[in-house]
Amino acid sequence: MAIDQYILDKLRSNLPFSPSSDQDIFFKALSSFLTGTSPIFILNGYAGTGKTTAMAALVGALAELNKEAVLLAPTGRSAKVLMGYAGAPAHTIHKAIYRQKAPASSDEGGFGVFELHPNRNKNTLFIVDEASLLSNTPGGMLFGSGNLLEDMVSYVFKGQGNQLLILGDSAQLPPVGLQISPALDPGHMEQYGR
Known part of the structure; x- marks a missing residue:
């Protein structure tokens, strides 16, 4: 049995019901992604289409395959919802990727400056939910770039x-x-292809 078929079977078995045809298409594409060399996979779907449920099945399958997953969301509330569905720890993006560089001073309004933290994860799938909230426009320099x-x-x-x-x-x-x-x-995210 090919590894992508094995992953597909694990994904299906971790879903608490039979996958819809769209979820099955997603699982097949995801199995190929996980065994391939593409760095980024975008799942864009309307509310109620089963994205988060499918993601929870993925987290369960990854645990069975001994593959690490890091769950991230842009807000504390969305991280809490993600954690509830996945049954695994989830964090805000800010908490996961930034560390305080210097103690707070009056120059930064009492918040301090945060820099990008070194990433020690290898061969890990980072799952980011509610990604429509993520901006690529420069904000304040308190966080990283x-x-x-x-x-x-x-x-x-x-x-x-x-x-x-x-x-x-x-x-x-x-x-x-x-x-x-x-x-x-996808056109914007293409620039990050490694």
């Missing part, structure tokens, strides 16, 4: 063999000041 999407991708691929699975809904509002979410735009 000030560009959350750029910093996140940079962090993920500092580790050898890491892959990035991005989940989101393009029907949700894009980041402030943008027409579309860059994290869900």
